[in-house]
Amino acid sequence: MVDRPKLLLAELPLQAQPALCRILDANLDRAREGLRIVEEWCRFGLNSSELAAECKQLRQEIAKWHTPELRAFRDTLGDVGTELTHPQEETRANISQLLQANLCRVQEALRVLEEYGKLYLAQMGSAFKQMRYRAYILETNLLGYQRQQKLLQSSLYLVTSASEHLFAIVEAALEGGLTLVQYRDKTGNDNVRFEVADRLCKLCHHYEALFIVNDRVDLALAVDADGVHLGQQDMPIAIARQLLGPHRIIGRSTTNPEEMQRAIAQGADYIGVGPVYATPTKVDKAATGLEYVRYAAQNAKLPWFAIGGIDPSNLNEVLSAGADRVAVVRAVMQAEQPTLVTQYFISQLTRVQTLRNYRSHLTQSHT
Numbered sequence: 197m198v199d200r201p202k203l204l205l206a207e208l209p210l211q212a213q214p215a216l217c218r219i220l221d222a223n224l225d226r227a228r229e230g231l232r233i234v235e236e237w238c239r240f241g242l243n244s245s246e247l248a249a250e251c252k253q254l255r256q257e258i259a260k261w262h263t264p265e266l267r268a269f270r271d272t273l274g275d276v277g278t279e280l281t282h283p284q285e286e287t288r289a290n291i292s293q294l295l296q297a298n299l300c301r302v303q304e305a306l307r308v309l310e311e312y313g314k315l316y317l318a319q320m321g322s323a324f325k326q327m328r329y330r331a332y333i334l335e336t337n338l339l340g341y342q343r344q345q346k347l348l349q350s351s352l353y354l355v356t357s358a359s360e361h362l363f364a365i366v367e368a369a370l371e372g373g374l375t376l377v378q379y380r381d382k383t384g385n386d387n388v389r390f391e392v393a394d395r396l397c398k399l400c401h402h403y404e405a406l407f408i409v410n411d412r413v414d415l416a417l418a419v420d421a422d423g424v425h426l427g428q429q430d431m432p433i434a435i436a437r438q439l440l441g442p443h444r445i446i447g448r449s450t451t452n453p454e455e456m457q458r459a460i461a462q463g464a465d466y467i468g469v470g471p472v473y474a475t476p477t478k479v480d481k482a483a484t485g486l487e488y489v490r491y492a493a494q495n496a497k498l499p500w501f502a503i504g505g506i507d508p509s510n511l512n513e514v515l516s517a518g519a520d521r522v523a524v525v526r527a528v529m530q531a532e533q534p535t536l537v538t539q540y541f542i543s544q545l546t547r548v549q550t551l552r553n554y555r556s557h558l559t560q561s562h563t
């Protein structure tokens with residue numbers, strides 16, 4: 197139980213006392229309801245016992261303040277606010293929006309409890325201030341966890357190239373089930389790049405896909421991207437991590453085992469493996485061939501994407517060498533039907549992943 201500090205309620209004018217108790221009662225409910233909604237996703241959607249436990253602990257701590265005295269002031273019929281809804285409350289485009297809305301609701305309710313709580317009980321303000329900070333940390337951890345999960349679940353990675361139909365192509369690929377997009381543009385100026393990156397980021401998030409910016413940490417931060425992709429000549433991973441914080445994704449290009457081991461040691465979240473085949477999209481880089489794909493399949497202990505010259509005609513060869521994630525530019529950006537090509541890639545990648553998971557399950561259960 198909460199220590200019973202001094203009750204300040206009596207110091208308020210008599211007519212303000214019921215109002216204060218109703219505010220506290222309503223917001224104690226609101227904060228817990230919002231947390232419960234978030235908790236369900238942590239538990240059943242993300243399978244994260246840590247995040248679910250944090251939601252539960254916060255809920256329980258809030259509940260301790262919800263005393264019978266406060267509940268006694270509830271007057272639902274007399275509440276003029278029950279009919280007031282915002283149109284956005286009626287629709288939720290996706291899980292991220294739903295979580296965002298409820299985390300925001302929890303934080304608002306905790307703020308109300310912090311402020312009005314100061315008039316009710318000594319220590320209530322500081323207790324709810326601490327809980328509000330915990331809710332912010334929960335939000336950041338949840339977002340980071342969601343990103344890593346989505347990265348793990350992504351088998352096809354679209355790296356964009358300049359095109360007058362850029363948005364239509366990316367949207368078509370998203371319609372086909374794409375969940376990971378990198379904005380790569382070596383031309384143009386920063387003004388245009390910012391506009392394009394911002395629009396692409398919103399488009400990807402609307403489809404619940406991750407959005408990564410090539411080369412540029414500043415641009416990634418400016419548009420609130422999910423992460424950045426850095427080559428060997430780009431910014432060091434450690435500096436990017438300092439700028440981006442712990443929860444955004446950092447990818448690294450690798451062409452050989454040494455670069456792979458270094459990227460892992462430096463804390464990359466995923467790596468590009470290639471160019472597997474020579475490609476006009478990256479003329480300055482020699483092909484690494486399938487040998488490096490085989491090496492990655494045996495040694496990479498993080499998500500890795502075979503990249504470079506991959507298209508539906510050679511996909512099977514790359515999969516047979518051990519890849520189960522690929523990144524492509526032309527195969528989708530220049531496809532006549534980007535949705536269909538995306539669906540084809542994803543279906544083939546899912547097929548090999550399922551087969552390999554099944555085989556490794558069998559091997560484990562026989563040892």
Ligand SMILES: Cc1ncc(COP(=O)(O)OP(=O)(O)O)c(N)n1
Binds near residue numbers: 430
């Ligand atoms: C997924 C992925 N892998 C490799 C690269 C290449 O990055 P980099 O070597 O920095 O070359 P540029 O793309 O910047 O020309 C990539 N972008 N994505």
Ligand SMILES: Cc1ncsc1CCOP(=O)(O)O
Binds near residue numbers: 475478503506523527
């Ligand atoms: C950016 C990059 N890095 C290694 S290969 C490559 C380009 C791959 O493009 P494509 O899929 O068109 O061959």
Ligand SMILES: [Mg+2]
Binds near residue numbers: 411
């Ligand atoms: Mg680069």
